[in-house]
Amino acid sequence: MNLSSTIVSPRTLFLLLAFSLLGTLPGCFQAQPASQYTLTTELPLPPSSNQDAPLTILVGPVKLASYLDQPRIVKRYGANRIETVTSRQWAGNLKEMINNKLVAELGTLSSPSPVFSFPAAIIPHQGRRVTVDILRFEGTDDQNATIEARWTLINMADKSILKTQTSLFQIPCPDPSYETLATALSQGLTRLIQEISQSIQVENK
Numbered sequence: 001m002n003l004s005s006t007i008v009s010p011r012t013l014f015l016l017l018a019f020s021l022l023g024t025l026p027g028c029f030q031a032q033p034a035s036q037y038t039l040t041t042e043l044p045l046p047p048s049s050n051q052d053a054p055l056t057i058l059v060g061p062v063k064l065a066s067y068l069d070q071p072r073i074v075k076r077y078g079a080n081r082i083e084t085v086t087s088r089q090w091a092g093n094l095k096e097m098i099n100n101k102l103v104a105e106l107g108t109l110s111s112p113s114p115v116f117s118f119p120a121a122i123i124p125h126q127g128r129r130v131t132v133d134i135l136r137f138e139g140t141d142d143q144n145a146t147i148e149a150r151w152t153l154i155n156m157a158d159k160s161i162l163k164t165q166t167s168l169f170q171i172p173c174p175d176p177s178y179e180t181l182a183t184a185l186s187q188g189l190t191r192l193i194q195e196i197s198q199s200i201q202v203e204n205k
Contacts, residue, residue: 060118
């Protein structure tokens with residue numbers, strides 16, 4: 001038996017190892033699937049009404065702090081550090097989702113007054129408009145959902161400012177999952193909408 005035929009040279013062994021490693025690399029570089037999340041509507045849609053609408057309400061513009069204006073869900077750690085994960089994203093444009101939720105739930109609370117996004121096709125001479133700046137919309141390291149917003153209520157008849165307020169809500173998350181965080185952020189946004197609705201009712205008395 002020729003023993004030399006069974007001996008693998010160091011160069012051949014190196015090449016075999018290199019090819020075997022290359023065969024495993026494509027799996028390492030495969031993109032991880034991204035989980036996407038939506039905001040939930042906490043209040044039912046407004047019922048249809050044949051009553052004369054006493055007031056038209058416009059919502060907008062809605063603005064986001066620049067660090068929130070992105071697909072990824074934001075978590076804050078301490079005062080100055082935020083983190084995002086590529087695989088945890090909003091299932092659409094966050095500003096658009098917040099605006100749609102504001103219109104839908106404010107419509108429920110203000111019925112039969114119609115609520116539209118600003119700018120509407122027809123701008124009424126009478127009514128109210130609310131602008132909203134979202135300053136914080138994030139999870140925190142103490143397992144809360146934090147929503148901070150500065151909003152302004154405007155009288156469309158004379159363009160006067162009826163009220164400006166900064167609101168802060170913190171909703172505890174029972175677990176650290178992103179699904180729970182998205183639900184808690186939705187709940188906090190509903191609290192903001194309820195606060196805006198109460199102010200509109202007070203100003204209309």
